[in-house]
Amino acid sequence: MSQLIIETENLNFSYTKERKDIENLELKVPKGSIYGFxxxxxxxxxxxxxxILNLLKKQSGNVTLFGEIFNANTRIKSLSKVGALIENPSLYGHLNALENLKIAVNYRQNIASERIEEVLEIVKLTQAKEKKVKAYSLGMKQRLGLAISLLSNPELLILDEPTNGLDPKGIIEMRTLIKELNEKYGTTIFISSHLLNEIEKVCTHVGIIRDGKMLYQDTVKSLKQSKSKNMIVELEVDSVKKTIASLEKINKKNTVLEDSFLQLEVGSKEEITFLIDLLRSENVNVYQIFIKNNLEELFLSLTEN
Ligand SMILES: Nc1ncnc2c1ncn2[C@@H]1O[C@H](COP(=O)(O)OP(=O)(O)OP(=O)(O)O)[C@@H](O)[C@H]1O
Ligand SMILES: [Mg+2]
Structure with missing residues (x-):
């Protein structure tokens, strides 16, 4: 098994006595992964x-970062290898990006001033570095926040809903950046989101949490595979009537969605081929077939039970 960059065991936390907000959480974030939380x-x-970042004091359990149990002795060393972007980054609006980064460098230790130009380049803000931050779009502010968290050249980047509130262009830019950081620099990225589609597009691993409990944790690939054992597919055909008649012959249940669309459940991809052959042999034209269930539905099925 590959090395874990973040591992939690039996992590528990409650803000109040009434309920558990985090319950026996076992996170396993492999080195080099993009982990969607x-x-x-x-x-x-x-x-x-x-x-994980020790901004809240855990009530029981363990957090292990880079293979070392996180405690008062390992804290500084471990956190020096972590970059984090949580909530809105605190930026000075009346200053430009360069000045904001200089202040951030002064707050930290052992960061060479050349690193400022490097991180600006990485987040693609070089052109805009002398523009006042209050004139930045939300996406640009978010990227500047990311640049600050990259100053220390972290091995692990923790991003709490980095695309929240961004427009589609901003979301794509952030997604591209995350992938680049992972591919070019091997940075392990832990990213939280409530958007399945987002996670599906960028992540290699996924953990699904509800009410403080982990419901599913695996690779995105396995998640898709385990779900695809029973697939919902949608068909577009020229004749719904003929299709229903053909499906009835083999006792295949289906639902008509609209005009020329039907939905049915299949057990395998082979069954899809079988159905196409059957319909073609009955002179039904099949225009489209889509496999409908993706992570979004899995997410709903996991969170609605
Ligand atoms: N400071 C606090 N005091 C008391 N309860 C809190 C506090 N912060 C969060 N909670 C509660 O703890 C639970 C978990 O909140 P948390 O902010 O971790 O959720 P989240 O998954 O990040 O949600 P979101 O998608 O809205 O950011 C919620 O029930 C929330 O109301
Ligand atoms: Mg949150």
């Missing part, structure tokens, strides 16, 4: 991140 609002994502 998924959950609906209030499920405990930000709380978990605060516990």
């Amino acid at each position: 998924l959950g609906p609002n209030g499920s405990g994502k930000s709380t978990t991140i605060r516990l």
Whole structure:
């Protein structure tokens, strides 16, 4: 098994006596992964991140970072290898990006001033570095926040909902950046989100949390495979009537969605081929077939039970 960059064991946390906000959480984030931490609002994502970063004091369990149990002795060394972007980055609006980065460098130790130009380049803000931050779009501010967290050249980057509030262009830019950081520099990235599609597009691994409990944790590939054992597919055909008649002959249940669309469940991809052959042999034209269930549906099925 590959090395784990973040590992939690039996992590528990409650803000109040009434309930557990994080319950026996076992996170396993492999080195080099882009790990998507998924959950609906209030499920405990930000709380978990605060516990990992020691911004909240855990009540029981262990957090292991880079293979070392996180405690008073390992704290500084471990955190020096972590970059984090949580909530809105605190930026000075009346200053430009360069000046904001200089202040951030002064707050930290052992960062060469040349690193400023490097991180500006990475987040693609070189052109805009002398523009006042109050004139930045939200996406640009978010990227500047990311640049600050990259100053120390972290091995692990923790991002709490980095695409929240961004427009589609900003979301794509952030996604591209995350992938680049992972591919070019081998940075392990832990990213929280409540958007399945987002996670599906960038992540290699996924953990799904609800009510403070981990519901599923695996590779995104396995998640898709385990789900695809029973697939919902949608068909577009020229005749719904003929299609229903053909499907009835083999006792295949289906639902008509609209005009020329039907939905049915299949057990395998081979069954899809079988169905196409069957319909073609009955002179039904099949225009499209889509496999409908993706992570989004898995997410719903996992969170709605
Ligand atoms: N400071 C606090 N005091 C008391 N309860 C809190 C506090 N912060 C969070 N909570 C509660 O803890 C639970 C987990 O919240 P958390 O912010 O970790 O969720 P989240 O998954 O990050 O949600 P979101 O998607 O809205 O950011 C929620 O029920 C929330 O109301
Ligand atoms: Mg949150």
